[in-house]
Structure formats: structure tokens, C-alpha cells
Amino acid sequence: MTQPQTLIIEPGLADRTYWRDLWRYRELFYVLAWRDISVRYKQTIIGLAWALLRPFLTMVVFTVVFGKLAKLPTEGAAPYALMVFAGLLPWQFFSTALSESSNSLIGNANLISKVYFPRLIVPAAAVVVSFVDFLISFSILLGLFLWYQFLPGWQILTLPLFVVMAFLASLGPGLWITALNVKYRDFRYIIPFIVQVGLYLSPVGFSSSVVPEAWRLLYSLNPVVGVIDGFRWAILGGDSTLYIPGFLLSWGLIIFFLWLGIRQFRGMEKSFADLI
Amino acid sequence: MPAITVENLSKSYLVGHNAAQAERYTALRDVLARSARTLARKTRDMFQGRAIVQGDEVEEFWALKDVSFEVERGETLGIIGRNGAGKSTLLKVLSRITEPTKGRITIQGRVASLLEVGTGFHPELTGRENIFLNGAILGMTRAEIRRKFDEIVAFAEVETFLDTPVKRYSSGMYVRLAFAVAAHLEPEILVVDEVLAVGDANFQKKCLGKMGDVASEGRTVLFVSHNMAALLKICTRAILVRDGLLIDDGATGDVVKTYIEMGREKRGEVVWEEVSTAPGNTIIRLHAVRLVSEGRVTDEIDIQHDIRVEVEFWNLKPGAHISTSIHLLDRMGSGVLATANMHSANLIRDDWFGRPHPVGLYRSACILPGNFLNEGAYSINVIVQTDLTTTEARVDEVLTFMVHDTGAMRREYTGHWLGVVRPKLAWQTQLLPSVTQEVSA
Numbered sequence: 001m002t003q004p005q006t007l008i009i010e011p012g013l014a015d016r017t018y019w020r021d022l023w024r025y026r027e028l029f030y031v032l033a034w035r036d037i038s039v040r041y042k043q044t045i046i047g048l049a050w051a052l053l054r055p056f057l058t059m060v061v062f063t064v065v066f067g068k069l070a071k072l073p074t075e076g077a078a079p080y081a082l083m084v085f086a087g088l089l090p091w092q093f094f095s096t097a098l099s100e101s102s103n104s105l106i107g108n109a110n111l112i113s114k115v116y117f118p119r120l121i122v123p124a125a126a127v128v129v130s131f132v133d134f135l136i137s138f139s140i141l142l143g144l145f146l147w148y149q150f151l152p153g154w155q156i157l158t159l160p161l162f163v164v165m166a167f168l169a170s171l172g173p174g175l176w177i178t179a180l181n182v183k184y185r186d187f188r189y190i191i192p193f194i195v196q197v198g199l200y201l202s203p204v205g206f207s208s209s210v211v212p213e214a215w216r217l218l219y220s221l222n223p224v225v226g227v228i229d230g231f232r233w234a235i236l237g238g239d240s241t242l243y244i245p246g247f248l249l250s251w252g253l254i255i256f257f258l259w260l261g262i263r264q265f266r267g268m269e270k271s272f273a274d275l276i
Numbered sequence: 277m278p279a280i281t282v283e284n285l286s287k288s289y290l291v292g293h294n295a296a297q298a299e300r301y302t303a304l305r306d307v308l309a310r311s312a313r314t315l316a317r318k319t320r321d322m323f324q325g326r327a328i329v330q331g332d333e334v335e336e337f338w339a340l341k342d343v344s345f346e347v348e349r350g351e352t353l354g355i356i357g358r359n360g361a362g363k364s365t366l367l368k369v370l371s372r373i374t375e376p377t378k379g380r381i382t383i384q385g386r387v388a389s390l391l392e393v394g395t396g397f398h399p400e401l402t403g404r405e406n407i408f409l410n411g412a413i414l415g416m417t418r419a420e421i422r423r424k425f426d427e428i429v430a431f432a433e434v435e436t437f438l439d440t441p442v443k444r445y446s447s448g449m450y451v452r453l454a455f456a457v458a459a460h461l462e463p464e465i466l467v468v469d470e471v472l473a474v475g476d477a478n479f480q481k482k483c484l485g486k487m488g489d490v491a492s493e494g495r496t497v498l499f500v501s502h503n504m505a506a507l508l509k510i511c512t513r514a515i516l517v518r519d520g521l522l523i524d525d526g527a528t529g530d531v532v533k534t535y536i537e538m539g540r541e542k543r544g545e546v547v548w549e550e551v552s553t554a555p556g557n558t559i560i561r562l563h564a565v566r567l568v569s570e571g572r573v574t575d576e577i578d579i580q581h582d583i584r585v586e587v588e589f590w591n592l593k594p595g596a597h598i599s600t601s602i603h604l605l606d607r608m609g610s611g612v613l614a615t616a617n618m619h620s621a622n623l624i625r626d627d628w629f630g631r632p633h634p635v636g637l638y639r640s641a642c643i644l645p646g647n648f649l650n651e652g653a654y655s656i657n658v659i660v661q662t663d664l665t666t667t668e669a670r671v672d673e674v675l676t677f678m679v680h681d682t683g684a685m686r687r688e689y690t691g692h693w694l695g696v697v698r699p700k701l702a703w704q705t706q707l708l709p710s711v712t713q714e715v716s717a
Contacts, residue, residue, distance in 0.1 A: 009372060009381040024415075031412035039400045042441075114395045115413055116372045116387075184322070270375040273368065274289065 018266075022118045032108075032125035037132055051136040055092055059085045059140075062205035072206045075232060075240040079148045085141060086235040087204045087228045090166045093134040094224055095195045097167070100126035101174030102191045105182050109276045119269050120262075123178050127171055134163075141235070153237025162230040165254065169223050172257030179265040182275050203228050208243065217245055223257070226250020277384055279465055279496040280347040280370070285379035287340040287365055339365040341520040342379070349384070349464075352487075352497040354511035354528055356504075356535050362520040363500045367391060367469050370498070385464025385496070388415060393471050394454035399443035403434055403453055406442055410457045424460045431482070432456035452479055459486045465496045484510060504532050519553065544568075544575040546674055551590055556669035559596060560660045563588040563637060565674045575677040579651055579698070580685075583644040583677070588637065589660050589669060595632040596662050600640035603657040604649075605673070612654065612696050615642060618664070650698040651681040 007017065015021075041047040059081060066072045067080035074080045101123035105112060108122050145152065181187040202224045203210070211219045219225055226247045233242040317334070340362045347353050357363050368374045370381065371389035396413040397406050407428055411421040421428075429435055432453040434445075442450060455471060468487065480503075488510050491497050501507055507514060507528055514531035516524035524534045545566035548554035554561040568584040569577050577583055587600050601616030617626045617640055628638070640660075655673040662668055685693075685700065 005385075007383040007387075009369065009376060009383070011376050011378065027417055028412050031409060031418075035398060035401070035409055038405065039398055042400045110392075111396050111413060113373065114389075114392045116389065117413070117415070273374045 018118060022120060025117045025121060028117055028121045029125050029128060032121065033128035033132070036125070036129045048136070051133055052140060055085070055088055055137045056140055058092075059088055062088070066205040070206075072210055075207050075209060075236055076238065078236045078240070079150070082144050082148055082150060083207060083232065083236065083240075084205060085144055086232045087202075089134065089137055089141060090162070090227045090231045091199065091202060091204045091224065092137060093130055093163075093166050094170045094227065095198065096133060097127040097130035097170035098174050098177075099191055099195060100130055101170065102177040102181060103188065104174075105178045105272060106185075106188075106276065112276050113273050119272055120175075120265065123174050123265075124171065127167060127174065130170070131163075131167065152235055155234045155237045157234075159231070159234045162227060162234055165230060165251070166227045168258055169227050169250075169254045172254060172259075172261040175261030175265045176257065179261075179268045182272055183268065198222075198224065207232070207240075208246075209241075216243055217249065220246030220249045221253065223250045223253040226254075277349075278346040279349045279351070279384050280498075281382040282343060282345050282370075283380045283382075285340055285343045285366075285369065285381060286338060286377050287362075287369055287374070288336050288338045288377045291335050291337045293335060338520050340369070340376075343517070343520075343522045344379075345515055345522060345525055347496055347498065349496055350491070350494045351513060352491045352499065352511045354507040354514035354531070355498060355500045355517060356502075356507065356514055356531060357517035360519075361517040363517050364391070364469055366517065367467050367498070367500060371467055383465065386415075387465045387467060388458070388461040388463035389467040389469075390414075390455075390458040390471055391467075391469045393451050393458075397442055397450070397454060400441055402441055403438045403445070406453070407457055410454065414458060414461055415463075416461060428456045428460050431459060431486070448476060448479065452482075455479075455483055455486075459483070459490075463495070465498070466490055467498045469500045470502065480506070504536075508532060544573045544675070544677065546671075554590075555671045556589070556660070559591070559593045559662060560598070560668035561590045561592065562658065562660065562669050562671065563590055565656070565658050565671070567675060567677055575675065577677055577679045579647065579649070579679050579681045581646040583646075584641050585644065585656065586639055586641040587658050587660070588639045590637050591633045591635055593662075594635050597630065597664075598633050598638070599629060599661050599664055601659045601661070602642065603659070604644075605655045605657065606696055607653045609655075612649070617642065647685065647700045648697060649679050650693055650696055651679045653678050 005017075044050070062084045063081045067074070067084070074083045104123045104126040105119070111117075112119065112122075144150070177187050177191065199205075202222060208216075208219065208225055208229055220243070227250065229240075229242055229247060229250075232240045343362075343366065355363050355366065365374075367389065368391070369376050370383070371387060371391065373389075373391075394410070396410050398409065401409060407425065408418065408421055412418065416424075429438060432449070432455075434449050434453055437445065437449065442453070445453070458471075466487075471483070484506055487497060487499065491510060497510075499507065499511060511528045513526065514524075514528040515522055516531050516535055524531050545564060547564040547566075548562060551561050554563065556562050564586070565588070566573050566586045567575060567577070568586060569581050585602055587602070589598075589600075591598060599616055599618055601614060603614045604612040606612050615621060617629050619625065619629060622629070626640075628640075653676060655676040657672045658670065658674050659667055660669040681693075685698070
């Protein structure tokens with residue numbers, strides 16, 4: 001046997017082995033995500049199709065309502081549907097990641113109370129599940145490119161950066177809320193409300209250039225705005241311009257929420273099994 | 277260097293109590309006042325970052341109190357105790373699932389815990405998929421699982437059903453599969469909690485065998501079980517936990533004996549010296565329950581002699597209206613009789629019944645007459661109530677005793693008397709004057 005490591009358990013002692021444990025349990029990220037995805041598609045025939053149908057139909061509705069009826073402007077020369085979808089893609093990733101991770105701890109209560117592993121894995125795995133949905137929806141985007149015969153510019157290569165941005169944007173608040181949700185179950189009701197309102201508050205159905213210049217910076221306090229603008233810039237290329245101050249503000253907020261989320265989560269982690 | 281060192285480990289939980297049930301007369305004013313107090317407390321707790329506990333009053337419950345022991349590398353330690361003694365809490369703290377309130381634990385080596393069989397099993401996934409899922413949750417890498425896959429399947433004996441969702445499995449198969457995965461972990465320290473409670477004899481034998489193998493490989497094993505035979509088989513040493521305290525530590529045989537003796541209490545009497553640990557609550561605390569027959573405290577009773585059942589308790593609330601009652605149960609646990617010291621159920625008169633009791637130590641005693649109960653084993657439940665409705669202290673099966681037939685009613689008939697009771701009744705026969713009828717042959 002290899003030389004065993006010494007572990008000390010004491011109330012209040014900072015867990016020096018935590019990040020090492022996180023690496024040792026890295027496969028659990030994948031396994032938990034795989035479990036949720038397998039189970040979701042186990043019972044259905046149309047399951048996979050639903051992952052495609054939902055964003056597609058939402059895009060159609062938004063194009064008709066915001067583009068045709070309200071006649072809001074698109075960005076540059078890009079087709080309205082494409083612009084909507086470029087915003088819908090990150091929004092769906094963000095909103096499902098946030099909803100799923102907020103409830104992840106409570107949903108896995110049986111694991112939390114019976115097995116040890118770094119609890120950070122649970123909400124992170126929930127975000128991974130949303131990411132898989134994102135990849136499936138991405139295929140619709142490719143379909144749209146073909147339909148509109150739209151060739152994306154070099155900016156499309158920066159898309160992974162914005163994907164990471166969306167990932168972090170949902171992880172931060174997700175961690176914060178899921179930790180608090182264990183103690184104060186009220187948060188369970190706040191999330192659906194935020195997601196519903198956020199869909200219209202965020203520039204999903206319309207372009208953020210619609211917002212008057214004076215209010216643009218304030219509008220960017222919503223971190224999703226920066227993410228969506230980034231996605232649009234990457235996908236639509238030259239047709240979309242990136243509002244730099246707002247973009248930087250979004251990054252700042254994302255990092256702040258990530259720090260807040262991790263801090264809250266780690267602080268409460270030791271009491272999860274007692275409260276859940 | 278011992279594998280596990282536990283020093284002064286204590287763990288407390290906050291337990292909420294609802295005052296509503298305890299009060300007989302509830303005025304709206306009281307309800308509102310209580311709700312306001314509870315809301316204020318919850319808000320204060322929230323701002324101070326403490327846990328929100330449901331209920332009107334919060335009590336601190338110590339699940340573990342100052343527990344200290346050491347486990348050497350390669351040792352198999354059994355952990356024994358009644359339900360609620362604190363064994364599972366101890367394992368949870370050792371497994372890092374919950375944090376200790378006080379004290380310190382030092383562990384050398386990786387710990388793998390099996391606190392529940394089939395943790396993380398998802399009913400929709402197949403056996404094969406669940407092996408990977410459960411293995412990953414318990415800390416195995418996928419490569420490790422793949423390497424041991426065939427062994428696990430062979431141990432579980434579920435080859436044919438590997439690709440069926442586990443929701444279709446019988447409970448036996450489920451448990452076998454769950455244990456098979458956990459049994460193939462290779463930690464330095466293995467912690468197992470009462471998982472043998474489920475499963476048939478064959479399964480238990482297999483599990484014990486596997487745990488024995490693990491122990492013989494030089495790994496440390498901590499094993500909680502109620503199965504004394506299993507403990508004696510594989511544990512070299514054992515500790516006894518009672519109400520959060522470690523009360524015995526030594527060779528398995530000795531500790532098991534202490535545990536069984538503990539179940540029997542002292543012959544004929546149970547005494548709680550400390551008010552704080554005695555059964556009861558803030559109003560009544562039991563001090564002692566004892567059986568007296570032929571002038572001695574005993575649990576072996578001669579059938580023809582009276583048994584005086586004495587219940588001693590502390591009354592902590594001035595002016596309480598207290599009543600004492602006992603239930604008598606037979607060997608099977610069926611009720612034989614219930615009796616209490618209320619006036620209408622009393623052969624004599626108990627002056628304290630119905631009177632407000634000042635604070636103090638009391639003894640309520642009743643007499644079970646001789647030549648009443650049949651021979652056999654009996655047990656007693658003791659209940660002390662206030663206002664005839666609220667149970668303040670109750671201990672079920674606090675004492676057991678044996679009634680022995682010594683021959684007082686056996687001069688003529690030596691066989692077994694039917695029934696739970698065997699009283700001496702008044703019998704009288706007389707010749708009736710016959711008039712016209714004659715018995716024809």
C-alpha cells in the first residue's frame with residue numbers, strides 16, 4: 001500500500017485537501033451529468049427531438065413577435081431569426097444551468113447525507129447537463145446558417161470563450177442560491193420567477209442596441225447582457241458590434257458572483273448533511 | 277501510528293419542540309404571542325447565520341458526548357449500541373459527511389463508507405450502468421470499475437439481469453448488487469453501517485466473508501451491527517455506545533456481554549442516579565422502578581406471593597397533578613393489564629392522587645396480588661402523567677420478571693395451567709335434590 005495521507009477532522013478547520021479531493025473525484029462531474037442525461041432520455045422516444053424543438057419554436061415565436069409585429073431592428077444585415085437564435089442559445093444555457101444547479105443539492109439529498117465527496121461537484125454537474133443541451137441546440141444554429149446561406153466571420157472562432165463566459169455566469173449565482181436553498185427553502189420559488197422575467201429583460205428577443213445609449217451601461221448590470229452580446233458578435237460577425245464598457249462590466253459581475261457563490265457554498269458546505 | 281484517533285468528539289443537533297401540543301388550554305392570545313416569539317427567533321437566527329429550526333422551543337441535543345478511542349491499522353472494530361445511541365452519527369462524522377461540534381479526529385489513510393446500501397442507485401438505469409454510477413459515487417475511477425467489473429457481477433450473481441433497469445430487480449438482487457460494488461472498494465479504512473440488516477442468510481454470510489477478507493488484507497474495518505453473532509465472528513475489538521457516551525471498549529466477547537447485561541438492567545430494579553440523564557422531561561424525571569416480593573428486591577417471583585411494583589420519580593414542577601400507571605405485558609409483548617393510582621381504580625386510597633404535588637422525590641407503588649399471574653415471563657411499562665392526559669415520562673419494558681410456580685397450587689395437579697392469569701377462586705359443589713328423574717343406563 002502507498003504511504004497513507006493524514007487527515008484531521010476538527011470543527012471549523014479549513015479543508016486543505018478540498019481542492020485535491022475535487023481533482024480525485026473529477027470523474028464524478030461526468031458521471032452525475034451522464035446519469036441525469038441518460039435518465040432523461042431513457043423514457044422517451046421524442047426526448048432528443050424535444051431538445052431541438054423547444055429552442056426552434058421559441059425562436060420562431062420571438063422572430064414573429066419582436067421582428068415582424070413590433071418591427072424591432074436587427075443587427076446589421078443579419079436575418080432577424082438568426083439574431084434571435086444567437087441570443088437564445090446562450091440564454092437557454094444560462095437559464096437551465098441556473099435552474100438546475102439551484103435545485104441540485106436538494107435533488108441529490110440522498111447522496112449528500114450518505115456519501116462523502118466534494119459537494120461542489122453537484123451543482124457543477126447540473127451545469128454540465130445544460131451544456132449538453134446547448135450542444136444539441138447548436139446544431140439548429142448550423143441549420144440556420146445553411147437556410148439563410150449566412151457565412152459567419154472569423155469571430156465565430158472566439159465562440160468557445162463566450163461559452164466559458166456563459167458557464168461561469170450561471171455557475172456563480174447557481175452556487176450561491178443552491179447553498180442558501182438548503183437552509184432557506186424560499187429560494188426555490190425565486191428562481192423560476194427570475195428566469196421568466198429575465199427572458200424579457202435580457203436582449204433575447206431583441207437586440208441590445210435597442211436600448212438607448214444613456215441606459216446601455218446600466219442595462220449591462222444584467223450579466224447575461226454581456227454574454228448574449230458576445231455570442232451575437234461571434235456568430236453574426238461584422239453585422240454586430242460589441243458594446244465594450246458593458247461587456248467588461250458583465251465580466252466583472254460574473255467574476256464577483258463566482259467568488260461570492262464559491263465562498264457561500266464552501267462556508268455552508270459542512271452543514272449541508274445536517275440541514276438537508 | 278493508529279489508523280484512527282478520536283479525541284473528545286462531541287456532536288450536537290438543534291431539536292425543535294412545538295409547545296402547542298403541551299398546553300391544554302390555548303387562548304388566541306397565547307397562540308399569537310408564541311408565533312411572534314418564534315418568528316423573532318427565526319429572524320434572529322437567520323441574521324446570525326444559525327440554522328432555522330422548526331418549532332417553538334429549541335433544545336440542543338447531544339448525539340455524541342466526549343467520545344475518545346483509537347483504532348490500530350488492520351484492526352476490525354465493532355461498534356455496538358441501542359438504536360439512537362449515536363453509532364450512525366459517529367460514522368457520519370468519521371466519513372466527513374457531517375462536522376463535529378467539538379473534538380478532533382485524526383485519520384491515516386483513505387476512508388470508504390458504506391452507510392446505506394445502494395446509495396445513488398437510480399431505478400431507471402440498468403445494473404451495468406448503476407455499477408459505474410455507484411462505484412463513481414463511492415470514489416472509484418472508471419478504470420478501476422472496469423477492471424473489477426466481472427468480479428463485482430460474479431459476487432452479486434446478477435449476470436442475467438445486468439442490462440435490465442434495477443427497478444425490476446428483486447430486493448435481494450438490489451442489495452447484493454449494491455454491496456458487491458462497495459465490497460470491491462480498496463480503501464485503507466472501511467466503515468460499514470448495519471448493512472447486513474437487509475438480505476437473507478446467504479447474503480449475510482457472503483458479506484461477512486468479504487469483510488473478513490478485507491480485514492485479513494490488513495485494512496482497518498469499522499463495523500456497526502446489531503447482529504452479535506456477526507460481530508463476534510469478524511471483530512477482534514468492540515466499543516459500546518449508549519446515549520452518545522462511550523461506555524465500554526475491549527475484547528468483542530466482553531463488550532457484547534456488557535451490552536446484553538445492559539439490556540437486562542440490574543435484577544429487579546432500575547435506578548437512574550442523575551436527574552439530567554433520567555427518562556422524562558422538564559416536569560417529571562424517573563428515579564427508579566423496582567419489584568419487591570417477600571421483602572426483597574428481585575425479578576424472580578414466587579407465584580403465591582404479592583409483588584409490590586415501586587415507581588420513584590422526581591417532580592420538578594410545583595403544583596403538578598400527577599398520576600402513575602403501569603402496563604403489564606406477557607412474554608410475547610401482549611397486554612395483560614393496565615393499572616393506575618386514580619381513585620376509582622384503586623383498592624385503597626392514594627391521598628396524593630388529585631392533589632397538587634410540590635417539587636420533590638416521590639414513590640408510587642402498587643401491589644400485584646399473589647396467586648394471580650400465571651407462571652412465565654412478564655415485562656412492565658411505566659408511565660407518569662400530569663392531568664391524566666399528558667405523558668411526562670414513559671419507559672417501555674423497563675423491567676422484566678419471571679413468575680415461578682413453586683407448588684402452592686400443585687398438590688393435586690402437576691400439569692400446565694392454561695391462561696395468563698392463575699387466580700385462586702372460590703369453588704363450591706353441592707348435591708341437588710332430584711325429584712322424579714332417574715338416570716337410565
